[in-house]
Amino acid sequence: MPANRNALIRYKTIDTCLRNPYRRWTLDDLVKACSEALYEYEGIDKGISRRAVQMDIQVMRSEKLGYNAPIEVYENKYYRYADLDYTITRLPLSQNDVAVLSETVNLLRQFLDFDYFSEMADVIGRLQDRVAVAKHHSSAVIDFERNRNLTGLEYLNPIYDAIMYRQTLHVRYRSFKSRITKDYYIYPYLLKEYRNRWFVFGARTGDRELINLALDRIWELSPANDIPYHLSEDFRPEIFFEDVIGVTKHERLSKATIRFKADSRQSPYILTKPLHASQTLIEQCKDGSMIFEITVVLNPELYTVLMGFGPGVKVLSPEKVVKEMRKLYQEGYENYKK
Template identity: 30%
Template structure:
């Protein structure tokens, strides 16, 4: 493989062109395409002679690429791989996958230049270099982002620790409580409602705990052997959860039945509360299979008088008690 990074970039572009069975390339087409991508990726171009040398180099060892030239109907000479299945870099990405990758790079590219997302620069550069696709600088998608949110400076370190199985020590200060030191083996990171959370094993309490990044005051590496995740599927872990809180006392989902007002029901139908949401035969009524969490309760309260909990009776009573407590607050005014 080439020792020169610029040459390798050209080789990859040439390889993608010659592997494309849907288009024919003359030497001029090849030069134009290579320069188009180089200009976008590196801000510079090369000469026709450079591309001709590249093609010649690729036919020799260690590449031995089966490059050949043939004459087309209009007496133009085209260049391609003699073997239709050949690819120098064995890139098995389909056209659809390349398009998806481009979309991902475009989406992540909007975070470039932010000190809290500096770790993305290396990731994006590697993707662009490896696949020759570059983020579009024109913003066409707006993301909800709270620039005042605390704790984002820890995001890259926590991602690194999670990926590299590094035990860490967190200085953690929950709302209204004193700061505590937590030995954590990080397993999973999740964003919810504009906030980031780390899930990991607290090696002192021997249980999975959730840590909000905006409550983390300090992160340190811990000289402790990493305890691997023993088969916890976090996709299934949150299957019956609205939000991020996982209760320790009950992990059994309930069948929650909710009835909405006519004006609110279309909104809930188009934006389900949970993936398990089903429309029932009773007008404006849905069911969801969930584990009760504080976030679920908050979401139900966000609908105000437009929703009624019909079942189960235990959860209905719990909501009713909270409504009474709220009502009593206003009676003292």
């Protein structure tokens, strides 16, 4: 086992011994206790040297691990804690420790929808309480975007298992545009979250065309045990999503370099939070507006993002995208026209 883990076992053993005020502990006593603990927990039967325990005591006394243990020698022979209430298991947390723990707890909470993390729920809850106490019950400093009312989350774990264990799936699915359910047999490859919705990417059996299905539109899910799983060597998420905003990408969608102008109100936000990794600044205008370019697939998510800026963004090219934006704004205008 790693030496660090063995050292932690020795530190804890020495701490347990020195917290017992009803026994006088010599160095040999501590060596014996550490040797027995290493054998019990790690199966190490070669024992430990006096020198190693002496070094452990020096480390515990120092600031190296933050212990600063008040270990003293009395009667030139015995070891004890000068502070009878001291223990290395009750070290005070620094403000930085509390901040790091708080962020970690909030991050871990995002994974509780998966069964693999459900066993951590109690641990995370207790840790959250301890952090709250350490922070004197101050309010949260991080709030992750989350939609607990989203349907389809019950399919996260079965799909995760299917991907991990390479299991073909039968999916009964109804899109927002359809009134009937459709049967899909897919080889699942990836679970992806986008704007608080989960999607499964996989290839259809037969033509092996890559598709994505929203989990909140799944009506029924079951393993297709009679269809052998096919692992695609071509689907690589780190490459597949390079030119995509959102999740929609297929052969029928073209890719283009889009040039757009952001006014003085929107340009600082777009400059500091790019619409896409390909975004480049083309020109800074005297009035504070800026002209940008991105190279992406022309999918519905792209238009949703562009429309979200309202009049603050104007697409300049290509003409195909300009026409689509004009159409969308015209439809919006009709909705509000008296």
